[in-house]
Amino acid sequence: MKRYETVFILTPVLSEDQAAETVEKFKNFLKGKKASIKHEENWGLRKLAYPIQKKSTGFYTLVEFEAEGDVVGLLETEYRRDERVLRFLTTVMDKYHMEYAESRRNRMKEAKKA
Numbered sequence: 001m002k003r004y005e006t007v008f009i010l011t012p013v014l015s016e017d018q019a020a021e022t023v024e025k026f027k028n029f030l031k032g033k034k035a036s037i038k039h040e041e042n043w044g045l046r047k048l049a050y051p052i053q054k055k056s057t058g059f060y061t062l063v064e065f066e067a068e069g070d071v072v073g074l075l076e077t078e079y080r081r082d083e084r085v086l087r088f089l090t091t092v093m094d095k096y097h098m099e100y101a102e103s104r105r106n107r108m109k110e111a112k113k114a
Helices: 016-032 070-081 095-113
Strands: 002-010 036-052 055-067 085-092
Touching: 002 016, 002 036, 002 070, 002 095, 016 036, 016 055, 016 070, 036 085, 055 085, 070 085
Parallel strands: none
Antiparallel strands: 002 055, 002 085, 036 055
8 A cells, every 4th residue: 555645626616614525525535445544634725826717716635645556546537527626636655755744744733832
């Protein structure tokens, strides 16, 4: 099993509840394919670098998970089928990527404490 990181952007016309429901749908899809979710971050509504489908903002979400390689293709097919997803990117995490992600999470925890 490999560890993956996926970031997807949802359309800004959704309410907060609808965006959370969509994220939950993708998490349940991964769990149904026997993937284990290691970490999730909701980055909220952010400005896009360039307009996508005439929209200038979107709800960003990051999910780290461990799964077999064929699950990524199935997940990306689900992204393409869902009209609420503007863009997505899934990458394999190597050991350096995992170390960086862990250190970034620790820095965020410390910043929240301060």
